[in-house]
Amino acid sequence: MDYQFKAGSIPLLVSMPHVGTDIPDDVAAAMTPAAVDKQDTDWHLVRLYEFLGEMGASTLSARWSRYVIDLNRPPENTNLYPGQDTTGLCPVDTFHREPLYREGHTPSEAEVQRRLAAYWKPYHDQLRAELDRLLALHGRVVLWDAHSIASVVPRFFEGKLPDLNFGTADGKSCAQGLSDAIVARALAQDQFSVAVNGRFKGGHITRHYGQPANNVHAIQLEMCQSTYMDEDAPYGYREDRAQQVQGVLKQMTQAAAAWGRA
Structure with a gap:
């Protein structure tokens, strides 16, 4: 199976497109040791969001590493942040500009296709099918696209990122009432810093599927990994940190689900 999926009963689908760590043997054969490290993975998000099962939310998480192909990039590989450095649909280097492929083995266009x-x-x-199923059941649905990233990545931004980065494509991917309800829970605490439509405005999944006029409302959360894990290899999960941020995540996803039911 190319993903892990669990159907839920409430109008909330949580997508985790960058948690995958598998690389097919034929692809791995052309790659460098930097690729094997998979440092740009959204580590441990399935574990961090494990409470979603009790809530009754649907969950979809990737099997394959983003180094194979990036599920949160448009199929035509357009840059979602024009003028800014980003990694593409089929990345050729890491966030630290380390090459992913041995010389002469960069994927051809045919291989990308x-x-x-x-x-x-x-x-x-699967994402489209589940959104359609939940929409038919509830009349509207919330898509939460879950991500995490190292708190400091000089290639893409200066200094340290805020802890919780929300993206709604500058308000185009969901109703204002939904984003207000979620962000209000984030701002109610003072342990984690918050940004809305800052460096992260939502990737392809948020922008493509978020169609408020059609009752599909999408929001992305990009979390600093320092809130729940060690950012250096071997990228260990930190239960002491995770428990604190999980409380906020629960409140925010519960707010999203409640808005979806309203």
Whole structure:
């Protein structure tokens, strides 16, 4: 199976497109040791969001590493942040500009198209099908796209990121009432810093599927990994930190689900 999926009963689907760590043998054969480290993975998010099962939310998480193909990039590989440095649909380097492929083994356009069909499309087909199912059941649905990133990545931004970064495509991917309800829970605490539509405005999943006029409302949360884990290899989960941020995550996802039911 190309992903892990669990159907829920409430109008909330949580997508985790960058948690995958598997790399097919034929792809790995062309890669460098930097690729094997998979440092740019959204580590441990499935564990961090484990409370979603008790809530009754639907969950969809990736099997394949983002180094194989990036599920949160558009299939035509357009830059979602024009003028800014980003990694593409089929990344060729890490966030620290380390090459992912041995010299002469960068994927061809034909190989990129093969990976789109083999690894990208199944995830998006399931995502679309579940949104449609929940929409039919509830009349509207909330899509929460869950991400995490190292708190300091000089390639993309200066200094340390805020702890909780929300993206709604500058208000286009969801109703204002939904984002207000979620962000209010984030701002009610003073342990974690918060940004809305700052450096992260939402990737392809948030922008493509978030269609408020069609009752599908999408929001992305990009979390600093320092809130719940060690950011250096071997990227260990920190239960002491995770318990604190989990409380905030629960309140925010509960707010999203309640808004979806209203």
